[in-house]
Amino acid sequence: DSGVTQTPKHLITATGQRVTLRCSPRSGDLSVYWYQQSLDQGLQFLIQYYNGEERAKGNILERFSAQQFPDLHSELNLSSLELGDSALYFCASSPGGGNSGANVLTFGAGSRLTVL
Amino acid sequence: GESVGLHLPTLSVQEGDNSIINCAYSNSASDYFIWYKQESGKGPQFIIDIRSNMDKSQGQRVTVLLNKTVKHLSLQIAATQPGDSAVYFCAENSHIKLIFGQGTELSVKP
Numbered sequence: 001d002s003g004v005t006q007t008p009k010h011l012i013t014a015t016g017q018r019v020t021l022r023c024s025p026r027s028g029d030l031s032v033y034w035y036q037q038s039l040d041q042g043l044q045f046l047i048q049y050y051n052g053e054e055r056a057k058g059n060i061l062e063r064f065s066a067q068q069f070p071d072l073h074s075e076l077n078l079s080s081l082e083l084g085d086s087a088l089y090f091c092a093s094s095p096g097g098g099n100s101g102a103n104v105l106t107f108g109a110g111s112r113l114t115v116l
Numbered sequence: 117g118e119s120v121g122l123h124l125p126t127l128s129v130q131e132g133d134n135s136i137i138n139c140a141y142s143n144s145a146s147d148y149f150i151w152y153k154q155e156s157g158k159g160p161q162f163i164i165d166i167r168s169n170m171d172k173s174q175g176q177r178v179t180v181l182l183n184k185t186v187k188h189l190s191l192q193i194a195a196t197q198p199g200d201s202a203v204y205f206c207a208e209n210s211h212i213k214l215i216f217g218q219g220t221e222l223s224v225k226p
Contacts, residue, residue, distance in 0.1 A: 043216035107159030
């Protein structure tokens with residue numbers, strides 16, 4: 001157990017629907033990161049939050065949004081789902097904001113999203 | 117643009133042999149690199165890291181070498197075991213974001 005908790009583990013939904021993925025970071029970590037992993041794209045960075053504020057943005061679609069709450073848990077919202085959104089979505093956490101060089105991320109087990 | 121790539125998508129080795137997994141990166145300003153291991157059905161797990169001011173970093177059975185001249189990283193696993201079978205990713209800390217390569221699948225034959 002890495003200490004990063006993601007729910008749900010599996011999710012099956014239809015095109016056009018909206019889902020929310022949840023992440024609780026490791027105790028003491030202030031940063032939360034979201035990554036998308038699909039077979040042909042590897043691990044793609046989506047977005048990072050640090051202590052409640054957006055810190056960095058990657059290739060996140062406009063249909064996707066995220067936030068980090070005061071208790072530091074984070075949610076990734078995926079809307080108007082398309083078949084191509086089927087992937088593993090990983091949350092990771094780290095103690096700091098990532099701008100000091102050494103930045104070891106601890107990953108959760110992931111949420112597998114299947115869009116039919 | 118920023119990119120981190122791996123030379124080989126798959127690597128098959130005999131149990132007990134040494135494994136070498138390679139990685140090329142493009143951002144010469146990156147100051148920190150990490151290798152992750154991902155087993156089937158699990159999230160990536162930290163293996164070893166190296167700062168850009170170092171050439172070599174060692175852990176238990178693992179060594180990472182950094183060649184900044186040619187922007188190349190390698191992960192060496194000594195005495196490879198069946199439990200080492202997984203996908204290995206190198207990652208580059210670039211402008212706060214951790215950018216991952218595509219991954220190399222290591223298969224260990226008994």
